[in-house]
Amino acid sequence: MSAERVTVKEKVLSANDQLAAETRARLEAERVFAVNLISSPGSGKTTLLECTVDLMKPSLRLGVMAGDVQTRNDADRLIRHGIPVEAIETGGGCHLDARQVSRADLLFIENVGNLVCPAGFDLGESVKVVLMSVTEGEDKPLKYPAAFKRAAALVLTKTDLVPHLEFSLERVIEYARSVNPDLTLFSTSSYTGDGLAEWTSWLAGQVAALKRAQESAKSARP
C-alpha cells in the first residue's frame, strides 16, 4: 500500500478559459476590440451604449451582444440605433460564459446586470469595463472588489444626479484605486452627454491600438 500526493494545478474554470482563449484569438485576428460591460442592474449600461453607439457609429463599425436574464428589451432598444445586435437570453443565468460569445471594429458585450458572477467568467474580451451609477453608493468597489480588480476602466454614470445626492467622487476614486490603481476613470451622464467624448475617444484609441498591434505583428511575420 502506498500513498502519494499528486500536484494537479488545474483551473476549475479551465473549460471556460479555453473557450475564452479561442474567442480572444479569433477576435484579435479579425481586429475586433471587445468590451465586456459589467455592472449592477439599472446602472445604465444600455443607455450608455445607446449614446456611445450614436457618437461612434459614423467612424467605426459597431456591434453589440446584449445579455439579459429574460426579455430582449435591451437588444430591441439598441437595434433602433441601426447597428447589428445579438440578444442573449440566459433564461435565469446571472452571467454570460464563453460558450455564449463567439464582425466589427468594436464589439460591446453587455453582460447580465450583476457585479459578482460576471467578474469570474472570462468571455475572451479585450477588456472588462465596470459601470457604476452615482446612486449606488461610494463603497461598491470595496463590496465587489473582484469586478473592479479585473476591469481596465470604471465608468461612473448618471453624474447629472450628483447635486441631489450625498456622493463624493473623490471617495469613489480613492476606494476604486485602492483595489485597482490602473483603472481608467470616466465620469459620464448619458442624460446631459457630459464625459461621453472622453469615453468614446478612449474606446477609439483602444481600437486603433489593436489595429496597429495586429498590423505590426503581420509585417513582422516573414
Next chain:
Amino acid sequence: MHELSLALQIREICERELEKLPESRLTALGVEVGAFSAVEVETLSFCLQVVMSERFDGVRCEVIRQPGTAACSSCGLQFEVTQAPFECPSCGALARGVSGGDSLQVSYIEVESER
C-alpha cells in the same frame, strides 16, 4: 458564485486525474480559492463534501484560501489582504491596488494504491 457547479467541475478534474493513475483510490484533494475569486469558501466546502462523497468514500477536502497582496499608498508596506477595505496595518492608509487572490484551481490530489 456557483459553488455547486464549481464542486462538480472539481470532481470531474479529480476523475480525469485518477484515470491517469490506475488502481489508485482517491483519499484527499486540495482546492485553492483566491480571496477575490468571488467564491464563497464555506459554501464550496459544503458542496464539495456532498458531491465528492457521492463517488468517493471518506475523501478529505481541503480548501486553501489564497490571500491577495496590497501595497500601502502612504508608507509602501506590502501586506496580505482577504477583504476590503484594504487598510495598511501599520499606518492605516488605504492601499494602492491589490494583486493576486484570483486563484480557483485544484491544487493537488492524494491517492492510495495497492502497489
